[in-house]
Amino acid sequence: MGDCKTQEMISAEETDILQEIMNIAFGRAAADLAEYIDIYVILSVPYVKLLRAVDLPHYIDTEINSYDKVSVVEQKFWGKFKGAAFLVFPTGTGKKLITLLDGGAQVFESDPIYELEMESFREVGNILIGACVGKIAELLDDVITYSPPRVVVEKKHCGVVPVDLFEENSMAIVLKTLFEFNENNVSGYLFIVTSQESFAWLKSALYKFLSQYE
Amino acid sequence: MIKKILIVDDSPVSVKIMKSCIPKDKGYEFSEANNGEMGVEKYKEFRPDVTFMDLTMPVMNGFDAMQAIIKYDENALVVIVTADIQIKAMARAHELGAFAVVKKPPAKETIAAVLEQANKKLAERC
Numbered sequence: 001m002g003d004c005k006t007q008e009m010i011s012a013e014e015t016d017i018l019q020e021i022m023n024i025a026f027g028r029a030a031a032d033l034a035e036y037i038d039i040y041v042i043l044s045v046p047y048v049k050l051l052r053a054v055d056l057p058h059y060i061d062t063e064i065n066s067y068d069k070v071s072v073v074e075q076k077f078w079g080k081f082k083g084a085a086f087l088v089f090p091t092g093t094g095k096k097l098i099t100l101l102d103g104g105a106q107v108f109e110s111d112p113i114y115e116l117e118m119e120s121f122r123e124v125g126n127i128l129i130g131a132c133v134g135k136i137a138e139l140l141d142d143v144i145t146y147s148p149p150r151v152v153v154e155k156k157h158c159g160v161v162p163v164d165l166f167e168e169n170s171m172a173i174v175l176k177t178l179f180e181f182n183e184n185n186v187s188g189y190l191f192i193v194t195s196q197e198s199f200a201w202l203k204s205a206l207y208k209f210l211s212q213y214e
Numbered sequence: 215m216i217k218k219i220l221i222v223d224d225s226p227v228s229v230k231i232m233k234s235c236i237p238k239d240k241g242y243e244f245s246e247a248n249n250g251e252m253g254v255e256k257y258k259e260f261r262p263d264v265t266f267m268d269l270t271m272p273v274m275n276g277f278d279a280m281q282a283i284i285k286y287d288e289n290a291l292v293v294i295v296t297a298d299i300q301i302k303a304m305a306r307a308h309e310l311g312a313f314a315v316v317k318k319p320p321a322k323e324t325i326a327a328v329l330e331q332a333n334k335k336l337a338e339r340c
Contacts, residue, residue: 016227023225023270024318027297034300043270043298045224139319210227213234213319 009171009199015048017206021139022046022132022175026190029131030179036127037100040182047176053166053195059174060161060191064088071117071153072160073125077133079144080201083172083194085129086160089121089186094153096184097124114153121151128190136192140205161193170196216333218243220262222253222279223295224271228318232266232295235325250279257283257290264313264332269296269303277310284311289339291332295320 010018023046030041051059064070067090076084089097094117101120126149137144166172173194180187194202219242223229229246236242245260247253250267251274257265265283269276280292291313296303299317307315313335314328 013227016225020225020227020231020318023228024297027270027299027318031299031301034302040300040302045270045272210230213231 009196010050010173010203014203014206015050017210018173018175018202019046019048021136021206021209022048022177022192024139025132025135026177026179028135029128029190032131033124033127039100039184042180042182044178047174049174049176051172051174053170053172054163054168056165056172056174056193057159057161057163060086060088061158063176063191064090064157064160064189067091067157069154070157070160071121072151072155073121073129074150074152075125075129075133076147077144078146079137079142080198080205081133081137081140081142081144081194082198083192084161084165085133086191086193087121087125087128087188088160088191089188091154093186093188094120096186097121100181100184100186117153118151121153122149125149125151132190133192139209140202141208142205161191165193166195171199172196173199173202215336216240216242216263216329218245218260218262218264220245220247220253220256220260220265222247222250222256222265222271222276223268224248225268228268228295231319232325235320235322236329237326250274250276250282253279254282254286258286263291263336264329265290265292266295266316267292269294269298269307277306280307280312281310291335293328293332 069091071089073087097120098116175192177190221229221232245256247256249271267276283290294307294312294315297318304315
């Protein structure tokens with residue numbers, strides 16, 4: 001699909017509004033997490049991209065290709081805004097999260113590490129994804145239902161997003177943000193993807209949001 | 215009295231929202247910058263009475279830009295307007311000399327109140 005066609009689907013102004021909404025939403029999510037585990041989350045400028053759904057898995061694989069292995073929390077959401085969120089961390093993050101969530105307690109070899117890592121990712125994922133997607137929905141006057149989070153620990157960085165997530169011939173919007181925890185050397189990506197099904201509603205919701213300020 | 219306002223934010227939508235929250239009947243003169251570094255340059259050129267500054271920006275973030283502005287002009291009134299609502303971020307902004315910290319998206323009433331406080335501060339200096 002050519003650039004002209006994709007530009008028709010989401011304009012520069014719509015991209016700006018969505019970027020600002022993602023900025024506000026991830027700020028809320030970071031504040032919730034920081035309150036829960038006494039960290040400071042360094043935020044970056046979010047990025048919005050429109051692409052063919054079929055190219056989505058490759059795009060995300062490329063974004064995270066500096067990671068050898070990854071741990072992923074995936075959560076689907078349904079409302080007028082419909083899609084999936086993928087929280088991606090590099091190798092070794094699980095043990096750091098266990099320590100953070102445990103208030104600095106040391107992790108021993110005898111501890112059930114895998115289960116603790118799963119639980120830590122699930123907890124952090126629930127907060128970051130729930131607060132971020134929830135705030136986007138709130139700002140756009142929508143109500144969202146979530147699937148339970150699916151956690152995958154230490155897998156190869158390829159194939160984070162299933163190829164059949166959205167219809168093959170449709171388009172998708174990716175909202176991406178990179179974050180770091182100031183302490184503990186933890187960083188990761190949050191990708192929120194929405195399918196073409198939501199586009200018509202999304203465009204009108206974005207302008208409705210902006211119209212409050214005109 | 216406030217005459218000139220500088221808005222430093224990388225998001226055109228955010229600038230539009232900020233401007234819509236500022237009373238239109240006061241005849242303020244505006245200038246804008248889309249990153250912290252440009253914000254510092256604009257400050258020196260434009261000499262605003264009040265600066266609204268985002269935190270998360272490319273090239274130079276709002277913390278560094280505010281520090282540079284206050285180093286240049288210790289009387290600068292810099293209002294941080296940010297989506298980063300972590301307690302530590304807000305505390306750091308105050309420590310570095312922010313006149314006020316406002317959460318995004320801003321409300322008209324909040325901005326009007328901040329401008330009123332800024333006017334009082336400026337009046338005290340006269």
